[in-house]
Amino acid sequence: MPTPERTSVEAIVRAARDILESQGPARLTMQAVADRVGVRAPSLYKRVRNRDSLVRLVTEATLLDLEQQLRAVPAAPDPRETLCELLRAFRAFAHTRPAAYHLLFVNAPEESRPDPALFARVAAPVLQVAGELAGSADALEAARTITAWAHGFISMELAAAFNLGGDVDRAYEYGMAQLAAALARSA
Structure with missing residues (x-):
């Protein structure tokens, strides 16, 4: 059986927007978003190629x-x-x-x-x-x-x-x- 999806692009974008507003653009990192959506950073890269894409x-x-x-x-x-x-x-x-x-x-x-x-x-x-x-x-x-x-x-x-x-x-x-x-x- 495939591993269940633990996040989505929509959840990632929502988390990124929240981080951007609450902590500023310097704190908008792939790691911060991964932490917010509850996945490890490498899992985030399955949905979003890099910070520029985010x-x-x-x-x-x-x-x-x-x-x-x-x-x-x-x-x-x-x-x-x-x-x-x-x-x-x-x-x-x-x-x-x-x-x-x-x-x-x-x-x-x-x-x-x-x-x-x-x-x-x-x-x-x-x-x-x-x-x-x-x-x-x-x-x-x-x-x-x-x-x-x-x-x-x-x-x-x-x-x-x-x-x-x-x-x-x-x-x-x-x-x-x-x-x-x-x-x-x-x-």
Whole structure:
């Protein structure tokens, strides 16, 4: 009789995501994941080739979660409001899983990178509203501007880099409104 399966790729990814969030990327090792799922490290390699592959799987799972959150945002009659809701969802996602969020923007080794088509799927709601606001000819540039602004703001926020006081939530709302208005005027 074959030996019963003691873990699965899903369990491995779930454990890796938990370790990443609770202990940080440096502690996300094959041994730590093996310990968490209750197998010896060599058994883990039957499912995941190496740490780079593990990071890719974690990043893919993160992207799928983000895609689900962004696609759950309903379209509003005014695309400026849709954009603001997408940006609120994006920020909420980053706060829920900050370490995994950072994986989405890391220049990782090729083996750690998800398929670019997955990034395109996740970006589709932002690209759509960017086209509605700025026009189809400028949709990609507008979507990149939106993403760069949001990621920069969120990265600073997660790093506690806003040191001049004030209300960071209010600043995010202000920035979203200004960005949406500027893109709508550019069409």
